[in-house]
Amino acid sequence: MTSRLYSYLTLALVFLFLIGPFVIIVAAALSGGETLAFPPQGLSLKWIAKVFEVESFRESFALSMFLAIFGTLAALVLGVPVAYAASRYRLPFGETIRTIVSAPIIVPGIIVGLALLRYLVIPLDVSVGLALFIAHTALILPYAVRVVSASLDNLRSDIEEAAVLLGSSRVATFFRIVLPNIQSGILAAFILGFVTSFNQVPVSLFLSGPGVRTLPIDMIWYMEITYDPSVAALAALLAFLSISIVFLAERFLGFSRYV
Amino acid sequence: MFHNRTEALALAMPAAIFAAIVFLVPVGILLSEGFRAADSWTLSAYTGFFDNELNRVVFWRTLKLGALVTAASAVIGYATAYAIVTLPPTARGRMIGLVVMPLMISPVARTYAWIVILGRTGIVNKAIVGLGLSDEPLRFLFTETAVFIGLLQLFLPLMILSLISALENMPKDAVPAARVLGANWLQVFLKVILPLTKEGLVIGGTLVFTGSLTAYITPAILGGSKVLMLETLLYQRVTVANDFASASIIAMILMVMSFSANMLLKRLATARSKR
Amino acid sequence: MLKTLLASSVAFAALAGTANAADKKLVISVYGFAQDEFKEIVYDPFKAICDCDLVVETGNSVERLAKLEARKDDPEIDMAVMSTHDALAAARKGVTQPIDVSRLTNYDKLYDIAKDPLGDHLGVGYTFYATSIAYRADKVKIESWADLFQDELKGRVAFPNVTTNQGPPALYMLGMAMGNDAADLKAPIDEVASNKDDIVTFYERSSQVAQLMQQEEILAAPIGRFSWGPYSKMDMDMAWATPKEGETGGMNVMILTKGAKNEDLAYQFMDFWLSTDIQTKLAEALVDSPANSEVVVSDEIAENLTYGAETVKNLKLLPPDVILDNREAWLSEWNAKVGQ
Numbered sequence A: 001m002t003s004r005l006y007s008y009l010t011l012a013l014v015f016l017f018l019i020g021p022f023v024i025i026v027a028a029a030l031s032g033g034e035t036l037a038f039p040p041q042g043l044s045l046k047w048i049a050k051v052f053e054v055e056s057f058r059e060s061f062a063l064s065m066f067l068a069i070f071g072t073l074a075a076l077v078l079g080v081p082v083a084y085a086a087s088r089y090r091l092p093f094g095e096t097i098r099t100i101v102s103a104p105i106i107v108p109g110i111i112v113g114l115a116l117l118r119y120l121v122i123p124l125d126v127s128v129g130l131a132l133f134i135a136h137t138a139l140i141l142p143y144a145v146r147v148v149s150a151s152l153d154n155l156r157s158d159i160e161e162a163a164v165l166l167g168s169s170r171v172a173t174f175f176r177i178v179l180p181n182i183q184s185g186i187l188a189a190f191i192l193g194f195v196t197s198f199n200q201v202p203v204s205l206f207l208s209g210p211g212v213r214t215l216p217i218d219m220i221w222y223m224e225i226t227y228d229p230s231v232a233a234l235a236a237l238l239a240f241l242s243i244s245i246v247f248l249a250e251r252f253l254g255f256s257r258y259v
Numbered sequence B: 001m002f003h004n005r006t007e008a009l010a011l012a013m014p015a016a017i018f019a020a021i022v023f024l025v026p027v028g029i030l031l032s033e034g035f036r037a038a039d040s041w042t043l044s045a046y047t048g049f050f051d052n053e054l055n056r057v058v059f060w061r062t063l064k065l066g067a068l069v070t071a072a073s074a075v076i077g078y079a080t081a082y083a084i085v086t087l088p089p090t091a092r093g094r095m096i097g098l099v100v101m102p103l104m105i106s107p108v109a110r111t112y113a114w115i116v117i118l119g120r121t122g123i124v125n126k127a128i129v130g131l132g133l134s135d136e137p138l139r140f141l142f143t144e145t146a147v148f149i150g151l152l153q154l155f156l157p158l159m160i161l162s163l164i165s166a167l168e169n170m171p172k173d174a175v176p177a178a179r180v181l182g183a184n185w186l187q188v189f190l191k192v193i194l195p196l197t198k199e200g201l202v203i204g205g206t207l208v209f210t211g212s213l214t215a216y217i218t219p220a221i222l223g224g225s226k227v228l229m230l231e232t233l234l235y236q237r238v239t240v241a242n243d244f245a246s247a248s249i250i251a252m253i254l255m256v257m258s259f260s261a262n263m264l265l266k267r268l269a270t271a272r273s274k275r
Numbered sequence C: 001m002l003k004t005l006l007a008s009s010v011a012f013a014a015l016a017g018t019a020n021a022a023d024k025k026l027v028i029s030v031y032g033f034a035q036d037e038f039k040e041i042v043y044d045p046f047k048a049i050c051d052c053d054l055v056v057e058t059g060n061s062v063e064r065l066a067k068l069e070a071r072k073d074d075p076e077i078d079m080a081v082m083s084t085h086d087a088l089a090a091a092r093k094g095v096t097q098p099i100d101v102s103r104l105t106n107y108d109k110l111y112d113i114a115k116d117p118l119g120d121h122l123g124v125g126y127t128f129y130a131t132s133i134a135y136r137a138d139k140v141k142i143e144s145w146a147d148l149f150q151d152e153l154k155g156r157v158a159f160p161n162v163t164t165n166q167g168p169p170a171l172y173m174l175g176m177a178m179g180n181d182a183a184d185l186k187a188p189i190d191e192v193a194s195n196k197d198d199i200v201t202f203y204e205r206s207s208q209v210a211q212l213m214q215q216e217e218i219l220a221a222p223i224g225r226f227s228w229g230p231y232s233k234m235d236m237d238m239a240w241a242t243p244k245e246g247e248t249g250g251m252n253v254m255i256l257t258k259g260a261k262n263e264d265l266a267y268q269f270m271d272f273w274l275s276t277d278i279q280t281k282l283a284e285a286l287v288d289s290p291a292n293s294e295v296v297v298s299d300e301i302a303e304n305l306t307y308g309a310e311t312v313k314n315l316k317l318l319p320p321d322v323i324l325d326n327r328e329a330w331l332s333e334w335n336a337k338v339g340q
Helices: A002-029 A046-053 A055-088 A094-106 A109-124 A128-153 A158-165 A170-198 A202-206 A215-225 A230-253 B005-033 B044-051 B053-085 B089-104 B107-118 B123-130 B144-168 B174-180 B185-214 B217-227 B230-241 B244-274 C002-015 C035-050 C061-070 C084-092 C145-149 C167-177 C186-194 C206-214 C229-233 C263-274 C276-284 C299-303 C309-314 C320-337
Strands: C025-030 C053-058 C079-083 C124-136 C157-160 C199-203 C220-224 C238-240 C248-257
Touching: A002 A230, A002 B053, A002 B089, A002 B107, A002 B144, A046 A055, A046 A230, A055 A094, A055 A128, A055 A170, A055 A215, A055 B005, A094 A128, A094 B005, A094 B244, A109 A128, A109 A202, A109 B005, A109 B230, A109 B244, A128 A170, A128 A202, A128 B005, A158 A170, A170 A230, A202 A215, A202 B230, A215 A230, A215 B107, A215 B217, A230 B089, A230 B107, B005 B244, B044 B053, B044 B244, B053 B089, B053 B144, B053 B185, B053 B230, B053 B244, B053 C320, B089 B144, B107 B123, B107 B144, B107 B217, B144 B185, B144 B217, B174 B185, B185 B230, B185 B244, B217 B230, B217 C199, B230 B244, C025 C061, C025 C263, C035 C053, C035 C263, C035 C276, C061 C079, C061 C084, C079 C084, C079 C263, C084 C248, C084 C320, C124 C145, C124 C167, C124 C206, C124 C263, C145 C157, C145 C167, C145 C220, C157 C167, C157 C206, C167 C186, C167 C248, C167 C320, C186 C320, C199 C206, C206 C220, C206 C229, C248 C263, C263 C276
Parallel strands: C025 C053, C025 C079, C157 C199, C157 C220
Antiparallel strands: C079 C248, C124 C220, C124 C238, C124 C248
8 A cells, every 4th residue: 555655645746846837837927016026916817818818929929830731731641641651661760760850859850940041041042931931841741651651650550451352443442441440530630730840949949030939939039028927817818728629539538548 | 551651651751751861860960060070070079079178077967867856756756656556546637637737837947946846935844944954055056956846847747647557557456465374565576566567667767867958948947157068068058159069969969868868768677587 | 741731831831820821021130038028119110101921030130140151152141230349241242232321211310329330231220238237226236247156146147258248348347347448358268267156047938037036046136227127126125236436238120131122112111210219119119228318217217227418428349340350269268168
């Protein structure tokens, strides 16, 4: 029984460490005082309201949402065929291709951002927005391939082979049989990609321009120029956004199997 | 299994070409810049980089903090993962959810909280003074301790998750069997759990170590210019001095460090199993 | 596929309400502080009269200068504001062009020192600031720059990093307090180095200091007067030191980028910002001390600013070329002694 007790104690301490800071952020966000402090002085929603008044947050939120949604979609469009080819075909140079598409996960983000700034944005006059889109797509690609591959490996391939033998085209087989069966894997990849992109900092650090700045970068900047609890309010709002997406996904899909 | 090679390549090539052109090529050029002198290839920039004392200090600090965070997260990770795996299934699912949750919160927000918590008037110092552990509040902000705490909080969930899946794949009766045979907990851990979960440890360790090396926000906010790490040094070199050569060298060092850590952990894992 | 995505991105941006119908667009690059006030006092009223879109890029001088240089051949930015020495650096790198002051109707109202601080009309001063020490009057007493390293402040003081605009002037004053005003700043850097364990942090942004002060992490720090606003509102006994060596400070200037795509708008904007009306409002909001000599503010406001010809004349400023020519040396000296 004592070992049970130790387990519970361990869990309590670890979760205090992991989640405690978040509780403090939420408390600070609801503070009635003028400064960031814990315990908060009084209770109010004014800092939450202030977040919605900051114009740059609206713009950077829109950009981050755009990158997270369309970057992930683009990564899936590129990544699903790779996963399919790797799992259903004898793919020539399979190992090389897999290494190439998963490289973005290995290279530190700040280097990716700097490299794209120096060799894509500046010399080729690519806009910062497009560079961000490319960088985020590349960054999500490894996740898309990995999660969808796992999903495909769990799906028996003889059904498709039978369908093809019976005269269905490859493309039709993919859309009618494979895709419906790996739906939840694709959704899991989408959510993972979305959250990764949405919270991404280092890649976007060098990739910002006039009026083009992702939300996390905007937040860092804002944090450095203000010290009132609106920063905490923004952080808390974003956390709730991410958590509710994941919670819903978990609820309906059992998403944590794929993480 | 289909056998049409052209079809397979056609499916895989767009992604590979995309990643190669927009990703590998720019990164490759950036990394090669550190080896380029006026008209030849050389290592002199690297030796020059390490001749500078500040750079050496930052390099060792990054390595040290990365190793410490990895070691600490392995210890805490095993205790936590084991506690979670032995729970009944519903509770286990909830606990895993709680481990995943911090990963979904922006690192900016997570790091920011520590400024309040670790400050002179923050709760940690209030507790320390209140418990009589120190007369004066301690200075945490802008120290290596603060960066260590911030990084550990950021990456511990990755270690816990890797270890949970490793522990789940372990034969259910291995630990009870060893206990029945009279092994104490340390022996059980070293002889049974560790060998059976080393793959999870390698994956978790690589994720945590690489994460710690390449985190920007945490050292920037909690360390500042007094506790520069390679990543913040890189940013500073570029923005303050427009010094792309140093940036390229630091980038290469970071990548080499990540790869070597991965190799080393793999090596350690196999060495242990041979015994 | 990419095209479809980009097309939908436009649709998405429109949905999110970020698209703007105005076809004239001015892009400016400014410091990040007090943007709420600038928006209310400068940007929004200007947008109303120019019928154009105004895109504001923020950052510290160094970052923004690096970006200006990177986009030299195809500038996105039309006008920028920066410190005199960064403006001089920009001019030497050929990213700026002389300002035709005859197009600025408010030019003649400026204090003489602001009219042509860089020569060749490469910049026009729009604000000054004093740099001195903000401190907790209930905890410590500061009468000299050397008092930063008194015993009561061990572990409770922040100092500007040498890379910031406040760093070199603060070091210079520290040197004066030590009886050494050499431009190489070797003596004060040594002094900072020998006290570095007692300095909480070498801050990189002025506003970062406010949070530290608020949390009682620090009791004193050299800051620019432009960031004084929040301190005066703090529920603490904050004071602005008048050290016996004097106060230092700096001037910020407007510059026009070479090849600016919206030159006319840039001139219109600069003139608007220099007008008596706008300069007065910025002063009253405690954002920027006026460079326009016609600005009149109440004593209470003047108290919190760097106001009036006399005050400005008494600031011990490091000339921009001295800063620019020594900066590299200061940085390596600092990195070698303080940086680790």
